[in-house]
Amino acid sequence: MSNEAKAKLQTNVSSVYRVLIKEVRLERGLTQAFLAEQLDRSPSWWSKLESGASEITLDQFVDVARVFNVQPSEFLRCGDGISPLLREHFEFSSDVIAEGADDLLRFADAFFESKGYMSLRNRPGIYLPISASQCPTVVRYCIDEKFREWLDSGAALDESTVHAMSMPGYAGALAGAGVFPAGGYVSPMVPRWR
Numbered sequence: 066m067s068n069e070a071k072a073k074l075q076t077n078v079s080s081v082y083r084v085l086i087k088e089v090r091l092e093r094g095l096t097q098a099f100l101a102e103q104l105d106r107s108p109s110w111w112s113k114l115e116s117g118a119s120e121i122t123l124d125q126f127v128d129v130a131r132v133f134n135v136q137p138s139e140f141l142r143c144g145d146g147i148s149p150l151l152r153e154h155f156e157f158s159s160d161v162i163a164e165g166a167d168d169l170l171r172f173a174d175a176f177f178e179s180k181g182y183m184s185l186r187n188r189p190g191i192y193l194p195i196s197a198s199q200c201p202t203v204v205r206y207c208i209d210e211k212f213r214e215w216l217d218s219g220a221a222l223d224e225s226t227v228h229a230m231s232m233p234g235y236a237g238a239l240a241g242a243g244v245f246p247a248g249g250y251v252s253p254m255v256p257r258w259r
Contacts, residue, residue, distance in 0.1 A: 074168040076157060
């Protein structure tokens, strides 16, 4: 990605946490309506929270963490772990970004709607959830154009690559296939939320 393209990608810190919240919700198979009910809120409130249509207060953030049975500090640690990767590709604004203009949320929405999303979710070791110690797949999608194209096209893997995934060191095979970079993206986050 050129420096010119980097400068055009906008996000803010609250959007990082919105992506984490959505990923954890989907990872656990929970609906917006169910979680909103747990917080005595409407489903549209939860939808607006994830989409960036409304601001999230600190109290709401703590309540959301509580409903997931996750310490707020774990969400913060995870966000802190992925932020350096995101900052290489996104300009973080301290201002509220207009609805629909946040590039991180736009990429994350495209990830969750992509052809390859469910296919990847069913491939242990390939799909890295937020609780993974390496760069989560949703973040990888947002920062890596080649990976994004592969996932958007359905995340097809040939038979030799699928076989290599079942063996130790499969990441090297995927790197050789041009899907993952050698060594992968490593993030300092380690929380396990299951």
